[in-house]
Amino acid sequence: DQQVKQNSPSLSVQEGRISILNCDYTNSMFDYFLWYKKYPAEGPTFLISISSIKDKNEDGRFTVFLNKSAKHLSLHIVPSQPGDSAVYFCAVCLYSGAGSYQLTFGKGTKLSVIP
Amino acid sequence: GAVVSQHPSRVICKSGTSVKIECRSLDFQATTMFWYRQFPKQSLMLMATSNEGSKATYEQGVEKDKFLINHASLTLSTLTVTSAHPEDSSFYICSATLGTGGPSPLHFGNGTRLTVT
Numbered sequence: 001d002q003q004v005k006q007n008s009p010s011l012s013v014q015e016g017r018i019s020i021l022n023c024d025y026t027n028s029m030f031d032y033f034l035w036y037k038k039y040p041a042e043g044p045t046f047l048i049s050i051s052s053i054k055d056k057n058e059d060g061r062f063t064v065f066l067n068k069s070a071k072h073l074s075l076h077i078v079p080s081q082p083g084d085s086a087v088y089f090c091a092v093c094l095y096s097g098a099g100s101y102q103l104t105f106g107k108g109t110k111l112s113v114i115p
Numbered sequence: 116g117a118v119v120s121q122h123p124s125r126v127i128c129k130s131g132t133s134v135k136i137e138c139r140s141l142d143f144q145a146t147t148m149f150w151y152r153q154f155p156k157q158s159l160m161l162m163a164t165s166n167e168g169s170k171a172t173y174e175q176g177v178e179k180d181k182f183l184i185n186h187a188s189l190t191l192s193t194l195t196v197t198s199a200h201p202e203d204s205s206f207y208i209c210s211a212t213l214g215t216g217g218p219s220p221l222h223f224g225n226g227t228r229l230t231v232t
Binding site: 102108 | 119121124149156157158159160161164208210220221222223224225226228
């Protein structure tokens with residue numbers, strides 16, 4: 001059973017508009033959440049993260065929102081740019097405090113930003 | 116910033132042979148590295164956690180005798196796919212974290228596309 005679900009395999013957005021990518025998780029114990037961006041034939045690149053003590057984290061055009069009661073997080077990209085076209089992975093973890101941790105990934109959402 | 120280098124990026128081998136994939140942390144020492152595998156249109160699946168100087172921890176369902184992991188130094192972990200078969204064809208990605216006193220994002224290598232013929 002998937003612990004992390006990204007229910008939209010793909011999303012198309014017009015350039016300049018907002019892109020909203022969603023992610024749901026099942027285990028309320030997860031306490032650290034990340035978004036990664038991946039281009040074909042490359043490894044994922046870290047984008048933005050949020051810990052469970054916050055409900056919002058913003059970095060430039062990227063904002064991550066966390067709704068712990070709903071076990072839901074989302075990534076907002078505004079304004080969207082063609083270079084944002086990639087696969088976006090949501091990842092969650094249970095941070096052990098020992099300096100290392102394991103991530104559980106969703107299946108990804110392919111974002112296409114149309115010029 | 117921190118960089119993880121993975122080599123080779125692409126390898127084609129014959130069934131029954133072994134393939135070694137290297138993962139290096141270039142700007143930092145990584146006591147822990149992770150090995151993931153990705154099938155087409157699927158999520159990244161953790162295969163094993165590689166700890167410097169000790170045995171790797173494998174996830175359930177991953178054959179430790181088939182996927183040999185060696186983490187001999189603080190900057191190098193290797194994954195050897197032994198006696199490869201066509202079903203081992205996949206995209207393998209390593210990652211490492213700075214792990215300094217709090218959650219830090221994993222940095223990923225660019226992955227290795229393995230094709231077993």
